[in-house]
Amino acid sequence: MIVCIAEKPSVAKDIADILGAKTRHDGYLEGNGYQVTWTFGHLCSLKAPDEYTSDWKRWDLSTLPMIPPKFGIKLIDNDSYKKQFHTIERLMQAAEGIINCGDAGQEGELIQRWVMQKARATCPVKRLWISSLTEESIRDGFAHLQDQKAFQSLYEAGLSRSIGDWILGMNATRLYTLKYGQRGQVLSIGRVQTPTLALIVNRQHEIENFKPEAYWELKTIYREVTFNATKGKFSTKEEGQDFLEIVKLSPFQITNVQKKKGVEYAPRLFDLTSLQVECNKKFSYSADMTLQLIQSLYEKKVTTYPRVDTTFLTDDMYPKCTSILAGIRDYATLTAPLANKKLEKSKRVFDNSKVTDHHAIIPTGQQPYNLTDMERNVYDMVCRRFIGIFYPVCKVSTTTVLGEVDKIGFKATGKQILEPGWRDVFSKEQTKDEKENDEERTLPDFTVGESGPHKPDLLDKWTQPPKPYTEATLLRAMETAGRLVDNDELRDALKENGIGRPSTRAAIIETLFKRHYIRKERKNLMATPTGMELIDIINEDLLKSAELTGIWEKKLREIERKKYNASQFIEELKEMVCEIVKNVKSDH
Numbered sequence: 001m002i003v004c005i006a007e008k009p010s011v012a013k014d015i016a017d018i019l020g021a022k023t024r025h026d027g028y029l030e031g032n033g034y035q036v037t038w039t040f041g042h043l044c045s046l047k048a049p050d051e052y053t054s055d056w057k058r059w060d061l062s063t064l065p066m067i068p069p070k071f072g073i074k075l076i077d078n079d080s081y082k083k084q085f086h087t088i089e090r091l092m093q094a095a096e097g098i099i100n101c102g103d104a105g106q107e108g109e110l111i112q113r114w115v116m117q118k119a120r121a122t123c124p125v126k127r128l129w130i131s132s133l134t135e136e137s138i139r140d141g142f143a144h145l146q147d148q149k150a151f152q153s154l155y156e157a158g159l160s161r162s163i164g165d166w167i168l169g170m171n172a173t174r175l176y177t178l179k180y181g182q183r184g185q186v187l188s189i190g191r192v193q194t195p196t197l198a199l200i201v202n203r204q205h206e207i208e209n210f211k212p213e214a215y216w217e218l219k220t221i222y223r224e225v226t227f228n229a230t231k232g233k234f235s236t237k238e239e240g241q242d243f244l245e246i247v248k249l250s251p252f253q254i255t256n257v258q259k260k261k262g263v264e265y266a267p268r269l270f271d272l273t274s275l276q277v278e279c280n281k282k283f284s285y286s287a288d289m290t291l292q293l294i295q296s297l298y299e300k301k302v303t304t305y306p307r308v309d310t311t312f313l314t315d316d317m318y319p320k321c322t323s324i325l326a327g328i329r330d331y332a333t334l335t336a337p338l339a340n341k342k343l344e345k346s347k348r349v350f351d352n353s354k355v356t357d358h359h360a361i362i363p364t365g366q367q368p369y370n371l372t373d374m375e376r377n378v379y380d381m382v383c384r385r386f387i388g389i390f391y392p393v394c395k396v397s398t399t400t401v402l403g404e405v406d407k408i409g410f411k412a413t414g415k416q417i418l419e420p421g422w423r424d425v426f427s428k429e430q431t432k433d434e435k436e437n438d439e440e441r442t443l444p445d446f447t448v449g450e451s452g453p454h455k456p457d458l459l460d461k462w463t464q465p466p467k468p469y470t471e472a473t474l475l476r477a478m479e480t481a482g483r484l485v486d487n488d489e490l491r492d493a494l495k496e497n498g499i500g501r502p503s504t505r506a507a508i509i510e511t512l513f514k515r516h517y518i519r520k521e522r523k524n525l526m527a528t529p530t531g532m533e534l535i536d537i538i539n540e541d542l543l544k545s546a547e548l549t550g551i552w553e554k555k556l557r558e559i560e561r562k563k564y565n566a567s568q569f570i571e572e573l574k575e576m577v578c579e580i581v582k583n584v585k586s587d588h
Contacts, residue, residue, distance in 0.1 A: 001030075001033060001034065001035050001091075001094065001095055001096060002033060002034050002035070002095065002096065002097045002098070002099060003034075003035045003036075003037065003091045003092055003095040003097070003098050003099070004016075004019070004021075004034055004035070004036045004037070004098075004099045004101050004128075005036075005037050005038065005039065005088065005092075005098065005099070005100060005101060005102070005112055005115065005116075006036065006037075006038045006039075006101040006102065007038065007039055007041060007101075007102045007103050007108055007111060007112070008038055008039075008040070008041070008299070009038045009040075010299055011038070011101070011133065011299070012028075012029065012036050012037065012038040012101075013029070014133055014138065014301075015036055015101055015128075015138060016029035016031075016034070016036040018135060018138050018139060018142070019031075019032055019034045019036065019142070020032035020034075021034045021035065021036045026087065027083070027084050027087030027088070028087060028091060035091050035095075036101075037084075037087060037088050037091055038084070039084070039088070039102075039111060039112070039115055040080070040081060040084065041111060042076065042111055042114075043075060043076060043081050043084065043085050043088075043111070043114075043115050043118075044073045044074065044075055044076065044111075044114040044115060044118050045073065045074060045076055046071055046072070046073060046074075046162060046163070046166050047068075047071070047072045047073065047074045048074075049066050049170055051072070051074065052066075052068045052072075059174050059177070059178055060178070061175070061178050061179070061585060064171055064174060064175055064581045064585075065171045065574075065577050065578050065581045066170060066171055066174075067167065067574055067577070067578075071163055071166070073114050073117065073118060075118065085115065085118070085119070088115060088119055089118075089119040089120075092116065092119040092120075092121040092123075093119065093120065093121070095121070095123050096123055097123050097124050097125070097126065098116065098121055098123055098124070098125045098126070099125070099126045099127070099128055099142075099145065100112045100113075100116075100125055100126070100127045100128065100148060101128045103305075103307070104128075104129045104130060104131065104305060104357060104358065105154075105305075105307050105357060105358070105503065106154055106157055106158040106161070106501070106560065107158060107307075107503060109151055109154045109155045109158055110155060110158035110159060110162065113155050125147075125148035126145040126146065126147060126148060127145065127146045127147070127148050127150065127151050128141045128142065128145060129141060129146060129151075130305075131304045131305045131358050131359060132298070132301065132303075132304045132305065132364045133298065133299060133301045134301050134364050134365075134366055137364075153559060153560050153561065153562045154357075154560055156559055156560075156566040157556050157557070157559040157560035157566070159566065160556060160559055160566045160569050160570060161556055163570055163573075164191060164552070164556075164569065164570065164573045165190065165191050165192075167570070167573050167574060167577050168189075168190070168191045168543075168573060168576075168577055169188075169189065169190045169191065171577045171580075171581060172189035172194075172543060172577070172580065173186065173187065173188050173189050173190075175580070175581055175584050175585075176189055176534075176537065176538065176584070179584055179585075179587070180537050185530075187534055187537070188515050189534075189538070189543060190508075190511070191549060191552070192499050192500040192504065192508050192549060193508050193511055193512060194534075194535075194538070194543050194544050195499055195543075195544050195545060195546045195548075195549045196474070196478060196499065196500070196508050196509070196512065196546075197512055197517050197518065197527065197531055197534065197535060197544075198535050198538075198544035198545070198546065199469065199474065199477050199478075199482055199546055200469055200474065200512075200518055200525055200526070200527045200531070201527045201531060201532050201535040201536075202535075203466060203468060203469055204468070204526065204527050204532065206465065206466050207465045207466060207468065210465035210466070212462040212463050212464070212465070213462065213463045214237075214460065214461070214462055215233040215234060215235055215461050215462075215463065216233065216234040216235075216236075216237055216239075216240035216458050216459065216460060216461065217229070217233060217234070217240075217458070217459045217461055218231070218234070218240055218243050218244060218247070218408075218456065218457075218458055218459075219456070219457055219459060220247060220252060220405070220410060220454045220455060220456040220457070221454060221455045221457075222252040222403065222452065222453075222454040223444060223446075223452070224444075225401075225412050225443060225444065226412065227252075227401075227403055227410035227411060227412045227454075228410060228411055228412070229243070229408065229409070229410055230402075230409035230410060230411050231243070231408070231409070233461075234458075237458070237460075240458045241458060243408060243458075244456055244457075244458045246405070246406050246408060247405040247406060247408055247454075247456045248456055249406065250405050250406045251405070251451045251452055251453060251454070252403055252404075252405050252410070252451060252452060252453070252454035253403060253404055253405070253449070253450070253451035254401065254402070254403050254446045254447060254448055254449065254450050254451070255402045255403055255404050255409075255448065256400075256401070256402040256448060257399070257400075257401050257402075257446050257447070257448055258399070258400045258401075259397055259398070259399050260397070260398045260399075260400075261395065261396070261397050261398075261418070262395075262396050262397075262398060263393040263394065263395055263396070264393065264394040264396055264421075265348060265393055265394075265422075266385075266388040266389050266391060266393070266394075266421075266422035266425075267385060267388065267422075268311040268348070268349075268360075268385075268389075268488060269311050269312070269313065269349065269360035269361065269362060269385050269386065269389060270311065270360060270361045270381070270382060270385055271308050271309050271310055271311050271360055271361065271502060272291070272294070272306055272307055272308055272309065272361070272502035272503065273309070273475050273476070273478075273479050273502050273505065274311065275290060275294060275306075275361060275378070275381070275382070276290045276291065276471070276472070276475050276505075276506065277472040277475050277476060278381060278472075279293075279377075279378060279381070280470060280471045280472035280475075280523075281470075281472050282377075282381075283374075283377055284523060285374070285378075286471055286506070286509070286510075287471050287475055287505060287506035287509055288506040288507065288509065288510045289374075290378065290506070291306070291503075291506045293374055293375050293378045294306040294361065294378055294382075296375055297368075297371075297375055297378060297379055297382075300368065300369075300370075300371070300375075301364060301366050302363060302364055302366050302367075302368040302371075302379060303361055303362070303363055303364060303379065303382050304358070304359070304361055304362050304363075304364060305358045305361075306361055307358075307501075307502055307503035308357075308358045308359070308360060308361060308502065309495060309501070309502045310354055310355050310356070310358070310359065310360055311354075311360050311488075311492075312349065312350065312351045312354035312355050312359065312360055313349055313350050313351075313355070313359045313360055313362070314350070314352050314355050314359050315350050315352055317350070317359060317362075318343070318345050318350055321343055321390070322343060323365055324362065324363060324364065324365035324386070325338055325339075325343075325365075325386075325387065325390070326339070326365070327363070327364070327365025327366060327367070328363050328365060328383050328386075328387075329367060330368075330383075331383055331384075331387060334384075334387050334424075334425055335387060337391075338387070338390050338391070343390050344390060346389070348389075349389050354492070356560075356561075361382055362382065362385075362386045363379070363382055363383050363386055384425050384426055387425050388422040388425040388426065389422075391421055391422035391424065391425055392419070392421040392422065393421050393422070394417060394419065394420055394421040394422055394423050395417075395418040395419040395421065396415055396416065396417055396418060397415070397416045397418055398413065398414075398415050399413065399414045399415070399416065399443050400412075400413050401413075401414075401443060401446050405454070405456070412443060413443075414441045414442055414443035415441070415442070416442045416443075467524075468521075468524040468525060468526060469524070469525045470523045470524060470525060471509060471523075471525065474509065474525055475505055477546070478498060478499050478500055478505050478508075478546075479494070479495060479498040479505075480494040480495075480497075480498060481494065481497050481498055481499055481546045481547050481549070481550035482546035482547065496553075496554050496557060497547070497550030497551060497553060497554050498550060498553060499546050499549045499550050499553055500553070501553075509525075512531070516528055516530055516531075517530060517531030517534065518531055539583075539584075539587070540580050540583065540584070542576060542580065543580065552569075552573075555569050556569070
């Protein structure tokens with residue numbers, strides 16, 4: 001018998017249907033030479049400290065650092081997990097071959113490998129690697145099974161991440177709790193959790209310590225258009241007033257009109273983070289909620305694998321796009337202009353070098369059934385992004401108008417959409433940001449040399465503090481290790497050093513909520529007094545620096561690509577933890 005092991009019962013059923021394994025048994029399906037079984041996500045975990053030595057059962061500074069000579073795994077203490085594991089163990093030990101059908105990613109690889117190790121499986125293992133759960137994709141995956149050895153570096157990266165989190169989390173949590181915890185309070189510290197909390201706390205400190213400063217801006221209204229003085233801000237009211245008095249005396253004259261035609265490209269396809277960002281902005285869904293919704297859409301076979309960190313498609317997806325567009329029948333009015341035409345193959349969309357395990361999130365082309373309203377919202381965003389990339393570019397005209405009053409310069413800018421192109425795919429409602437953006441307005445026609453009366457004014461303004469993080473802006477900050485970046489290309493470059501993985505960021509934010517380190521005020525994320533206190537207590541930059549954590553993340557990605565050694569990563573973390581323990585113990 002060939003044993004197939006999936007990560008969830010629902011996925012196992014889809015696979016069993018296609019393989020012809022129709023007979024249901026307790027914990028598996030059988031037929032046609034296959035037994036298809038499943039895990040419930042993680043059935044195993046790394047052992048707890050006291051399972052290595054009884055000395056580590058008691059929380060005591062003298063036992064730190066805790067570094068096991070060899071890490072071991074254990075079954076998670078849950079009756080239904082144990083029952084399912086014993087079924088898997090029995091099947092695997094009698095199997096002539098195993099097919100690992102776990103989620104095609106780092107975490108999925110780790111989950112299944114641990115179960116196989118614990119079950120002491122010795123037969124050959126193949127790997128099913130698919131990006132969607134459609135029948136076509138599963139059949140194609142089984143026709144191209146790969147040897148498990150090809151995914152060894154993926155497993156090593158997942159294992160290194162897990163061991164690294166154990167070494168740092170177990171030691172730092174006990175260390176800080178024993179040294180600084182009060183009234184039995186546990187100070188939980190994690191490799192990604194703590195720098196994420198530090199981002200929120202640091203932002204809060206910036207807001208609290210912000211001292212607003214007054215400044216003045218000179219503007220004038222000519223032909224119902226507001227022009228800003230090119231001199232910029234005035235730091236004293238007197239200086240601004242002097243300029244105001246001058247411009248009151250003379251008419252306004254247009255000195256230059258520049259129209260520049262340009263194009264705007266369609267928004268990129270979604271990776272998990274950008275989907276979570278958009279859903280938070282548009283629907284106020286939490287990162288965790290969006291992950292659950294897109295995971296459900298994947299399991300309902302209507303979107304592709306969600307835990308991805310690329311916005312690109314591979315070249316081999318290009319021939320499939322026509323049938324995907326034809327399959328999303330609810331969007332027939334939007335896909336009609338693309339029918340019977342050769343779709344554009346842009347390097348902004350199709351680029352093999354930008355895809356490692358999986359491509360961007362797109363619809364599969366299967367008709368959706370029984371979607372909840374929230375799932376429908378997410379599905380709609382994914383479909384519109386996919387349709388939009390094949391539409392023409394949006395053609396715009398940017399106008400810059402310069403004027404002057406008595407040699408004092410003024411400027412106004414505006415933008416006119418000449419051909420909407422891909423904008424036709426998206427709903428007409430402008431976002432608040434667009435409405436507030438002066439460049440989105442269309443200017444009337446001005447002629448160089450024209451002049452006339454105007455209404456100048458000096459406006460009192462105050463510098464504004466930085467805004468608190470929302471889940472959308474925090475996800476972006478985690479992706480770029482705390483750097484403020486709007487440019488897509490630059491963000492791609494920084495993703496290598498982002499903190500956490502796209503699939504784990506939502507869980508990290510949820511952990512901070514559960515531990516009462518952060519709370520929500522409307523959409524804003526605020527650190528609680530406990531969260532503020534924890535970050536203020538930690539003197540070790542290594543534990544709370546997003547940048548340093550980003551460097552570790554880069555090393556984990558390099559392990560996956562066979563460019564960095566897993567044992568070296570673990571050794572570096574061990575050394576770092578030993579150093580932290582020494583420093584904190586000697587702190588008075």
